[in-house]
Each structure stands twice: as C-alpha cells, then as structure tokens.
Amino acid sequence: MKSHFIAAAVALTAIIWLTPTETRADNASWGCQVLLCAASSNPSWHGVPYCKPPMYKLIAAMAKPGFSWPICPRSGTGKPGREEYEECPAGFKVAYSALGHEGNHSEPNRCEKTFNVCQDRNALKNLGKKVQYRRAAGDGENSCTQTISHPRKRRADPYFFDLKNDQGVKQRYWFNLNH
Known part of the structure; x- marks a missing residue:
C-alpha cells in the first residue's frame, strides 16, 4: 500500500x-x-x-x-x-448550467450532446433515463435535432x-x- x-x-x-x-x-x-x-x-x-x-x-x-x-x-x-469536474464522456461537450449574474455563465457543470434523431432514431433510447432533452430553438415539434445533457461528476x-x-x-x- x-x-x-x-x-x-x-x-x-x-x-x-x-x-x-x-x-x-x-x-x-x-x-x-x-x-x-x-x-x-x-x-x-x-x-x-x-x-x-x-x-x-x-x-x-x-x-x-x-x-x-x-x-x-x-x-x-x-x-x-x-x-473541479471530471471530463465529459466521449462525444459530449462541456456545457454551462445556466446564465449567471449579468449574463455570465455559471459553472461548466453539464455535459451535452446533440443528435439528429431523424437519422438515428435509436441514439437517444440507448443513453438511459438520466438525461434532459431539449429541442433545437425555432425548429418546433418537427425538429430532427435534439440535445441531451447530464450533470458532470465532481x-x-x-x-x-x-x-x-x-x-x-x-x-x-x-x-x-x-x-
């Protein structure tokens, strides 16, 4: 030891x-x-x-x-x-949780990945349930692009x-x- x-x-x-x-x-x-x-x-x-x-x-x-x-x-x-945080998994990028005071980013405490769900319908299903989904802005319900994110481990x-x-x-x- x-x-x-x-x-x-x-x-x-x-x-x-x-x-x-x-x-x-x-x-x-x-x-x-x-x-x-x-x-x-x-x-x-x-x-x-x-x-x-x-x-x-x-x-x-x-x-x-x-x-x-x-x-x-x-x-x-x-x-x-x-x-402070571990690296994001392969294919994910570092993301910030929210905008802080005066528009400054808070902490880089999330991992994000954007998928084209029209091309790969099984991609999101294989990632598990502990993710948050967000549709691309302005694309409405018919968007092929979805972003998932999850907290980064400390x-x-x-x-x-x-x-x-x-x-x-x-x-x-x-x-x-x-x-």
Missing part, C-alpha cells in the same frame, strides 16, 4: 535535494513536504502519518487572508492546478501537480484537501 508514497518520495528526492546524503523528508521545506504528500496516491496523504501535519497546516493557511501557496523551488512546480481529488518522473515524462498527481 505504501509503495506509491515511497515511489513518489524517491522520484521527488532527485528533484528536491542535491545529494543523496541530504535526502531526508523531515528536513524538507514546507512546500516540498506539501508536494511530496500531495503526490502520494496509494495511500493518499490522509493515510500517511508524516503528511498530516504539513497538509493540515496548508488547509489552515488557505483560510487566512493573503495566503500564498508554499512552493518547492527545486521541483519546477508552483501552485497546483485545479479541475472530482474526488480536484487538485493536481504535474511532475516529471525519472524518465523526464510529466505525470499528473491528483489530490484533495479534505480533512
């Missing part, structure tokens, strides 16, 4: 520290501790006792005014990325870091900041 944490630690050791004799996670800066813990995937940082103090410190600091993400300078990363782990592995290829590490 701890193999993914150990693998992340080994990969980050080369980035964070200059010589093998300096490779102690306890001596790492807070930003490097956060990065190391965020990259732990099996178990997540929640299951690694070493990770709880720096991550709880991060969560508390984020609630304060003027918060600045702690970074690990030698890693080549800054603050993490964040993607990610359990919305934050991510992209780190280079030992082959120099970027790998994405997803994490959350829940207690």
Whole structure:
C-alpha cells in the first residue's frame, strides 16, 4: 500500500535535494513536504502519518487572508492546478448550467450532446433515463435535432501537480484537501 508514497518520495528526492546524503523528508521545506504528500496516491496523504501535519497546516493557511501557496523551488512546480469536474464522456461537450449574474455563465457543470434523431432514431433510447432533452430553438415539434445533457461528476481529488518522473515524462498527481 505504501509503495506509491515511497515511489513518489524517491522520484521527488532527485528533484528536491542535491545529494543523496541530504535526502531526508523531515528536513524538507514546507512546500516540498506539501508536494511530496500531495503526490502520494496509494495511500493518499490522509493515510500517511508524516503528511498530516504539513497538509493540515496548508488547509489552515488557505483560510487566512493573503495566503500564498508554499512552493518547492527545486521541483519546477508552483501552485497546483485545479479541475473541479471530471471530463465529459466521449462525444459530449462541456456545457454551462445556466446564465449567471449579468449574463455570465455559471459553472461548466453539464455535459451535452446533440443528435439528429431523424437519422438515428435509436441514439437517444440507448443513453438511459438520466438525461434532459431539449429541442433545437425555432425548429418546433418537427425538429430532427435534439440535445441531451447530464450533470458532470465532481472530482474526488480536484487538485493536481504535474511532475516529471525519472524518465523526464510529466505525470499528473491528483489530490484533495479534505480533512
């Protein structure tokens, strides 16, 4: 179980520290501790006792005014990325739930797909019952085009870091900041 944490630690050791004799996670800066813990995937940082103090410190600091993400300078990363929602299924595009204040879109929290039901009458039947149908505007009841939409799933782990592995290829590490 701890193999993914150990693998992340080994990969980050080369980035964070200059010589093998300096490779102690306890001596790492807070930003490097956060990065190391965020990259732990099996178990997540929640299951690694070493990770709880720096991550709880991060969560508390984020609630304060003027918060600045702690970074690990030698890693080549800054603050993490964040993607609140999972990708839409193949063939669907991201859609917004409604227009917000002053005509601005609210959140990209829906997936949509438009079908030509005159050409493929079974297309909508095969997608299940948890969809909303909308006829194309202005086409009335005789429209061949119908749009279906469904909610996008929220990610359990919305934050991510992209780190280079030992082959120099970027790998994405997803994490959350829940207690």
